[in-house]
Amino acid sequence: MLPDLFTALAVAEAADSPAEIAKVVGGFAQYGIAGLIVMLLILGVLVPKYVMAALTAEKDNWRTAFEQERSAHQATREQLAAAQAGADVATEQGRAMIRLLEEFGQRPEINPRSA
Helix, strand or coil: CHHHHHHHHHHHHHHCCHHHHHHHHHHHHCCCHHHHHHHHHHHCCCCCHHHHHHHHHHHHHHHHHHHHHHHHHHHHHHHHHHHHHHHHHHHHHHHHHHHHHHHCCCCCCCCCCCC
16 A cells, blocks of 8 residues: 555656546545545644654754854954944044144154055
């Protein structure tokens, strides 16, 4: 029975026709509720409890890892923002110093590589 089932499913998938799929469903219908349950298990509509528990645990592990990664990236973003603020202050101080020196009549030497 099982090899015939796999053959029928393969033919139905390859044909993509409702008539072939109806034959497969009809083949299971002759076995009643047991055939329906087997068909639902094969299609993935019904899932055993141990599989569902494993999937739920895996989902929770991925969620925890995602939240840890998100908080780590948030800390990195905050550090980068603080570093950028410090760099902006240093740049503005340098510009103010250049303007001051120019007002006093001195022409500061500007290294083009440092800018």
